[in-house]
Amino acid sequence: MAIDLDGVTRRYGDRLALDGVSLRLAAGSTLAVLGANGAGKTTLLRILATLLRPHGGEARVLGAALPAEGWRVRGRIGLLAHDPLLYSELSARENLRFHARLHGVDPARIEALLNEVGLAPRGDEPVRTLSRGLTQRVAICRAVLHAPEVLLLDEPYANLDPAAIAGVAPLIGRASGATRVVISHDVDAGLAEADLVLGLSAGRTVVLAPPASVGTAELATIYGGGVGRGERVA
Numbered sequence: 001m002a003i004d005l006d007g008v009t010r011r012y013g014d015r016l017a018l019d020g021v022s023l024r025l026a027a028g029s030t031l032a033v034l035g036a037n038g039a040g041k042t043t044l045l046r047i048l049a050t051l052l053r054p055h056g057g058e059a060r061v062l063g064a065a066l067p068a069e070g071w072r073v074r075g076r077i078g079l080l081a082h083d084p085l086l087y088s089e090l091s092a093r094e095n096l097r098f099h100a101r102l103h104g105v106d107p108a109r110i111e112a113l114l115n116e117v118g119l120a121p122r123g124d125e126p127v128r129t130l131s132r133g134l135t136q137r138v139a140i141c142r143a144v145l146h147a148p149e150v151l152l153l154d155e156p157y158a159n160l161d162p163a164a165i166a167g168v169a170p171l172i173g174r175a176s177g178a179t180r181v182v183i184s185h186d187v188d189a190g191l192a193e194a195d196l197v198l199g200l201s202a203g204r205t206v207v208l209a210p211p212a213s214v215g216t217a218e219l220a221t222i223y224g225g226g227v228g229r230g231e232r233v234a
Contacts (some may be wrong), residue, residue: 002027002150002179003048007057010043010203017043019203020057025196027149030180032194032211033188034222041183047150048181049079061150075103078148080156080172088128091143092119092138093124095127096145113141132159137168144171146189148194151178155185187219190225 003025010018018040025031033041046052048061050070058065064072079085085093096110114120117137127135136159143151156172157165169175174193184190191197191211199207199214199222206213206221 002029002062003027003031003181004060005057006059008044008047008054008059009056010040010047011055016203017119018047018200021198021200021203022057023196023198023205023208025179025181027179028177029195030174030182030193031183032190032197033183033200034190034197034207034219035200036223039222040203041200042154043136043203044200045079045081045154045181045183048150049152050074063064065125066138073150075146076146077152078143078146078150078178079152080139081152081154081202084127084135085142086127086135086138089126091124091126092130092141095138095172096141099142099145105146109145110141115146115172116171117141117165133161133164136160137164140168140172140192144176149178150182151176153180154183156182157189197205 001024006022008018009016009022019042033044036042036228043052045053047059047066053067060066062076064070092114093110098106100107100110111120114123116138119134119137127138151172153172182190182193191214194211197207197209197211197214198205199218200219201222207218
């Protein structure tokens with residue numbers, strides 16, 4: 001298993017953000033995480049990225065127990081979060097060079113990625129001057145720069161138009177070959193990406209099933225009703 005969770009809990013003060021989440025995800029598979037705002041999706045992603053410590057249960061990523069063995073797998077994980085994790089005063093190329101040095105990546109890969117996402121002509125502009133969509137493309141390059149085995153993706157296609165999505169899909173989609181955990185507010189997109197669906201509500205697992213088994217009743221359980229296929233959840 002690439003990801004193995006057994007009764008994982010996480011608290012913020014008296015509030016349980018995750019309440020006994022358990023699942024197993026095989027290498028190369030995709031987990032879609034669905035849930036309303038505050039359901040615990042981002043908390044789960046941050047635990048898998050070794051950025052948060054669980055308060056209970058056991059979490060393993062690529063065989064490493066978290067948080068004690070997080071150092072073994074940080075270089076094998078790629079995280080794409082709401083925060084692009086870029087230095088705004090540096091250019092796209094400078095940001096990617098910085099991360100390349102951290103991971104021991106051949107600088108030639110930077111140019112290959114910038115070309116692939118259509119950013120090579122603007123690679124020397126400060127990130128702060130780029131649109132949200134262009135910044136998202138740089139963040140995607142950063143997340144995949146070191147060819148991670150596990151990709152943790154929070155709304156990966158946010159701010160991207162269809163052409164941009166087509167350009168980044170080979171890097172973060174199924175074609176990447178990575179094990180993926182994808183948070184999506186687009187129900188259909190999330191289900192289409194998935195081999196397994198985790199539905200969270202108030203930190204608890206309310207659905208854990210293959211996408212073909214997730215219908216109107218299951219979505220109502222996740223979102224409290226009123227959400228169906230073909231809809232986005234704010």
